[in-house]
Amino acid sequence: MSVQTLHDNTPVRASFEVPHSDLPKSARVVIVGGGIAGTAAAYHFARARWTDVHLLEQSKLASGTTWHSAGQVGQLRASSAQTKVNKASAELFARLKEETGHDPGWLQCGGLQLASCEERLLQLQRNAAMAEVFGVEARVISAEECRSFYPMLHTEDLTGGVYLPGDGRVLPGECTLALATGAMQGGVKIHEGVRITGLIHSTDRRGIKRISGVTTDQGEIAAEWVVLAGNMWMRQIGLAAGIDIPVYPCEHHYVVTRPIEGVTRNSPCTRDPNAGLYFRALDDGGMKLGAFKKRSKPWQIGDAVPHPFAFDLLEPDWEDFEEPLAAHFHRLRGITREDIVKFVNGPEAFTPDNNFIMGQPHATEGLFVLGGWNSAGIACSGGAAKYAVEWIENGGMTLDLASVDIRRFLPFQNGRKYLQERVSEVLGLHYQMAWPNRQMETARGIRASGLYDKHVAANALFGETAGWERPLAYAPAGVRPEMGYSFLRQNWQPWAAEEVTACRTGVALLDQSTFAKFELAGPGALRLLQYVCGGNVDVPIGKTVYTGLFNAKGTFESDLTVIRTGDESFYIVTATAQQSRDADWLLRHFPEDGSVVLRDITEERNVVSVMGPKAFEVLGMLTDVSFADEDFPFGTSRVIELKGIPLRAVRISYVGEPGLELHVAKPFAGVLWERLMEAGEPHGIRPAGTQAINTMRIEKAFRAYGHELSPAETPLEAGLAFAIDWSKDFLGKEVLLKQKAEGVRQRLVCLVLEEAEPNLWGGEPIFWDGEPAGYTTSAAWSPTIGRSIALGYVKRPDKRVLSPAAIKEGAFEIGLFDKRHAARVVTRAV
Template identity: 35%
Template sequence: MSKTFPQTAPAVIIGGGIIGMSTLYHLAHRGVPAVLIERRKIASGTTWHAAGIVGQLRDSTAQTELGKYTARLFRDLEEETGQGTGYKQNGTINISLSDVRHEQLLRTHDHAARMGIPSRMLSPEEVKEHWPALVIDDVQSGFFVPSNGQVNPLDVTIALSKGARQKGAQVFEETTVEKLEIRDGKVVGVVTDKGTIATGQVLIAGGMWSHLFGKSHGITVPLHAAEHFYVVTEPVEGLPSTQPILNIMEERNYWKEDAGKILIGGFEAQGKAWAKDGIPDDFEFDELPFDMEHVEEDLMRMFARMPSLENMGIQTFFNGPESFTPDGRPYMGPVPDIKGVFLATGMNSNGILNSGGTGLTMAEWMIDGMPSRSMAPLLAVRAHPFQANTRYNQERAAESVGFHYGIAWAGRQVHSARGVRRVPLHNEFKAVGAVMAERIGWEVPMYYDADNPAWSDAPSLRWKPWSERVKQECLAARDNAVLLDQSMYAKILVQGPDAVRALNHVSGAQMDVEVGTSVYTQFLNTNGGIEADVTVTRIAPQSFMVVTGHPSQMRDQFWLKSNADPSWNFEVFDATSGYCLLTLHGPKSRAILQSLSTDDVSNEAFPFGAAREMDVAHARGWVIRRSFLGELGYEMMFPTEFTQGVYEALLEAGEPHGLRHMGMFAMNACRIEKGFRHFGHDIAEDDTPYETGLGFAVKLDKEDDFLGKARLAQQKADEGPAYKHRMVSIRVPGLTAEEGPYLIHNEPIWKGGEIVGHVTSGDWGFRVEAMVGLATIEKDGGAPKAWIDEGGFEVQIAGKMYPIEAQLGPFYDPKGEIMRG
């Protein structure tokens, strides 16, 4: 008996893979009986052929908690629904074949302890006990997580479907979604070949189909299908069903038991994009031709690692498509410009292990308006409009396949789709030795080396091939002057009669300031958490220029517009391409600037935080007295066509003062010394300004109400006890720049035999000649200053403990006298 096709639904999910089905399940369990539409059969696209590996450990606490939730969900689903899932906790073993990878495993082991996930390091002999046929001559160590496991993806998807339908959800297979019905910027329906469903919420969870479907509606969904290969052996006598999963990152492959056989898959450094002319309409549970030539090198590594494979025989050579994104991360959450449309797609071969947490999170987003955990790295609104370009996605997806494995380090570079976005001085910087990295399409100077302007591919977690160059740039900022190009940063013009009201509503600081004032502030959410970290300059009575990091170009505009009252009269204009942003820093910067301008730039006439429209060389533009390095500094914003002329004048004026170029590596090292927070590393949606030492930027007494004010007022009143955690600057005595080990990210902080926090960012500080970092620490009942000042903290780096100094203020220029002088 056929079901009646619904005319209305509280929400419609497009795509019947495990992500869409998990969201359907979690919505239903929250009392929202949504409708899921699948073009063919459920799980018939990518889900059915996934390897089904379930891992829990992620880079952040929030994502790790979702990974742990997914594992629990798979364990409990069978009892709830009566449908088997094939879930078993075999554990996973990662092995190292080099010193760098060994150190990474030690650091991951430390991180696992902080996340509450039991793990242990293995010797090569212990690795061989689990995988007796493995060649271990070059194996340095193993990292074992017993609670990880594997699952049957098709069975899990069916179980989620059954659990959802038991709560009133509906699933319609063999149904084609033709388009979304959009009215006045809101989704109002989903048009299918069986009729139209009226709804105010739609989730696009169509995997590799999502890119072109989104593009047809003006929605940027950056992803593309790429081929994924694995082989399955003949049955292996004596192979235990509890065989741990094996990951060999440096050889780019994974090994797992599969119904008495061994399944071996890989993520080659350079993959193959698939379906460049579109996915065939009849694609369903399909395999692709196995390209033996393409994976020959990977197969040879597998056979060399386990020579007995030659005698086992290969039963299956499999190739199936999966969707990959430009940065290797999924896209989740609401899309900009069309209210009610959400994304959960682009899982980069991690759909199974992401599925439970993704479904839970999407249900919260669609019901509560925001997730209960920070999802900053995965936000759909991080996508930039140019990333709707299909050719760009095809080229990058092939390389994204390799993001999974290999060595992750600061010098790891992408090679595909390069040169997409260039600052106005790109060629000039290349001519003086700029070594570029790609950041969201931008070519960004990371350091300068005229003698060897090329990346080294020799990975290091300690002294880098470019460290000496970075040192010279940092010392030049301290002693003379440096020129840094930040033109890739977003410049967002907010203007109109209610511009000040809109900005005040999302900002902790007071935006109603005099024209010619620059304000540092955070955009906040209703919990007082930080959604953006920006500077805002009032350039006219009804005009403000917001400057934010280049990754946040789209996100910050979305936050401002989506939280505004519809009756407010203002507009948001993306002026990023219209202006350069050249920044001048160091004790000689004032003399250089003064030589190019008739305006008085003395400290009395032009104090810290001031902004002036002024003459520089033969141009006129805005100059703002700020510095992310902690030095005397100026940010100079000119219309793009004046960039080259101003640049040439700066070089000429700066030559007698020792002016040199600076890249982003040096800027990052300097800002860590100065204790300046970086959005996305040190601060995010779950952190408030008071917890992270940014309470000075909150003005509770301003007349306009603002997001999160109530919680922040309570934190301010209660002070220490109300702070869930505090951010501190740390220094590790006794370490050297050459030998390390380095503070990087996620190193646990200990006190009194307990883990009390972790490092959020770290590097060698060339100006203070010490290993420095920022860390978040916490204590039951609050983390008061007295508890911090009493000391006794240690940091755990690659398995070893090091005493540290911790303080609320920075180690470089703690009173801010240099920057404000």
């Protein structure tokens, strides 16, 4: 048993002598960084029987951001995939001592989360309900039961809590050394005191940067793979090679107390999120008292971490910690300033969205990034490294890790000014309320369509996605357009309901300019798309094709619309958040002969959509073009003019109503909007925001990437087999044909609640005949039918093949807080 976290030696600087080995000239894998993530990656490469793996650490193992970590290991995360990552970490740490002979200090002391208001209790109830689906034990307990874990806990202002018995803690340094020991036992070579000075790279005709090794202060090493696990050092290494790795360090504080009466080493790791606090016991009964304030201070380092910086800390900042300290003294009665023996201020790397980073950066090969832990590196890295090695081995994700894929970011998000502003907020997100539709407050106003001023004039409530300012809904005149968060009903819902009604019964104007848009052309363009798309894009010019982009497993990399504009030219429209990922996926499959060219025109072109039963009446007032079904059928795209404005009209709909998407050059978007609003005034036209669009697509059971579609689902499971042309060859076809023959074991369902009142948001458990069967991927309260609708995947515990008939005969319920609500399966709700 490791008993090293004592109040007079915390944080613990682990001591270990790494056997010397000569630095190689070449390697199969070079891992950069000897903290918890780098050694975890080395361990998992060894377990996967990879040979010729070398880890380089510029100082000593477990230095940098690892050694001063709080060491807490919580399992429950916001998604199934991220929960699997953390569960894998806990399982790994629990077996390391027996497996390697080195004690990581794992202690399953449990985790406790406190609720100090009713809405926080609602959030914890939501979390506990999902824990059952994710396979994590979680129990909602009373305030008095919370006090049983800490006798000095002040509970008069608590409304309850959640206890997670499977959570625990490790000694960060010893855990790192245990992983390193396991890696070396498997043949990995570790080299301390070797500093990386750059990445060796070249660029091919496709525009893809190939990383072929590293330069160090002791020479070059050629490598098949370079794994960057240097956390806050990764960004500067990437910048030197022209690669964006958006992480930036913030100051993170905790204090250490002397032993406190009633505290034992088995006391659970506890979080009081409303106050932004965490505290955990040390082995001698002392405590770590930490905090995640709503706003924190970026470490002012410019674009590079000072060298050397190893087992270093920043200066204590008692003034900045004054408010959290007072909150600790309120929650833990009897502890005073006199009990504090040490102030720890250590920098930690944060990302723009509070999710860590892994994967190959955009248009880059031979480089895998693993870091940006947002103060959760101990809990996440052991499992993340496991899935990183699988990703590299299999040429793609083996789990839906799109939420942490580095390709979710765009270049502007690696700017220092942007990062410094954003990470000051991100640190506090650990304990901020996880409201549905929560919007970031910092680093706003980065991107906007040519219609931004029109939305401001219409009193829009704005949200942000990929830097875009998007109208979520339009507040009534005289009402301030602010978001009122709640787990029940939110203030914008009546506004969006009117917009939905307008679109369903009359006509609405939608700004969908944030779609990512590309032009693909060249002699090899058709051949490329036919290979990566499940749908047949060899269609007449002017025809649109909805299709999935599949990988070798037959699961989704994306779904998009392809419009054929010439014999070997195509216009591609995809989701806002897919701009980098889709471009990257296409580039990786380009022929190397230069026969295909991809141009990103997302910023150049805006999209104004006119939708609703009266849409064509409005459009007819601005052009002589006939929109009759026989003249302009669904799925058609043409270049036309509306009152002298040239544009591409596409007859397609994401809301399930007739109408056109009008793709127009950004400078003309404002004038087009004005003319449409003027022509539509007699028909009651009104703008509709993103929330209304989302509600309408859920009413129609339309799928969305990142919700119903991901690298974890196939089109057969998603009910999108109709969008596949089985007569042609495409990536993943053999796997899908096998699944088609054998049957699917999970299916997407659309569920409508029987009761009118409950408000679903997505992320609620689904029960089938009383047993957990899945969870909702998207949900909304529908003004059209007056109740909540949800989409979600269901499966049986025995993973049997599911027929549509079996689902129709099932009894379904959706869990919300501490109740279950009956739901019926429908093809679509409206």
